[in-house]
Amino acid sequence: MRSFTTLDLQYAHRFYGFKGEAQYLHGHTGILTLEVEDTINAGVNMVFPCNEVKNIAWDVLRNFDHALILREDDPLLPAILGVYEKQGIKNGTPQNKMKGPAFQTELATAYPESRLVVTKETMTVEGMIKIVYDLLKDKLNIAKITFTSGVNGATQEYCTEQQQEKDRCPLCGILLNENGVCPKCGYRK
Ligand SMILES: [Zn+2]
Numbered sequence: 001m002r003s004f005t006t007l008d009l010q011y012a013h014r015f016y017g018f019k020g021e022a023q024y025l026h027g028h029t030g031i032l033t034l035e036v037e038d039t040i041n042a043g044v045n046m047v048f049p050c051n052e053v054k055n056i057a058w059d060v061l062r063n064f065d066h067a068l069i070l071r072e073d074d075p076l077l078p079a080i081l082g083v084y085e086k087q088g089i090k091n092g093t094p095q096n097k098m099k100g101p102a103f104q105t106e107l108a109t110a111y112p113e114s115r116l117v118v119t120k121e122t123m124t125v126e127g128m129i130k131i132v133y134d135l136l137k138d139k140l141n142i143a144k145i146t147f148t149s150g151v152n153g154a155t156q157e158y159c160t161e162q163q164q165e166k167d168r169c170p171l172c173g174i175l176l177n178e179n180g181v182c183p184k185c186g187y188r189k
């Protein structure tokens with residue numbers, strides 16, 4: 001069965017070099033829907049408690065929220081980093097708390113201290129789906145990702161058959177850690 005969850009991501013970006021209005025810096029509220037395929041966990045009668053999928057995804061994806069997302073070759077990047085540097089906020093401030101762990105994949109690098117994500121490709125809705133799958137595929141059995149931003153939307157389905165089933169706690173339904181222990185209630189496999 002599938003379990004799904006939705007996350008809101010507010011971000012600024014632009015399509016560098018695009019011949020249209022989107023080449024100017026602008027913002028969106030993006031809505032990401034993640035569908036996860038797995039067996040029903042008999043103990044809790046759920047695939048995943050829904051907030052668990054959200055928690056796993058949000059831990060990484062909050063780096064995109066209230067962030068600036070720029071392509072690696074965009075000249076705005078050094079310009080903005082220069083301003084942040086001068087202002088003393090490039091390496092973070094005590095108020096910058098919505099940080100996930102910094103990540104680097106082939107498609108995107110997060111700099112949580114400056115609320116910046118640098119992408120290899122233009123960050124379209126299609127591009128975002130590729131980035132999100134790459135970041136979460138080892139954590140969740142992703143069946144489908146849908147991303148909408150303004151009037152644009154894209155969706156992609158994934159084959160979950162080869163994906164390995166992940167052990168979950170029969171008492172709370174959340175993923176067991178690498179030692180087979182539930183991080184929430186302490187249950188041991
Ligand atoms: Zn846009």
Ligand SMILES: [Zn+2]
Pocket residue numbers: 169170171172173174182183184185186187
């Ligand atoms: Zn538990």
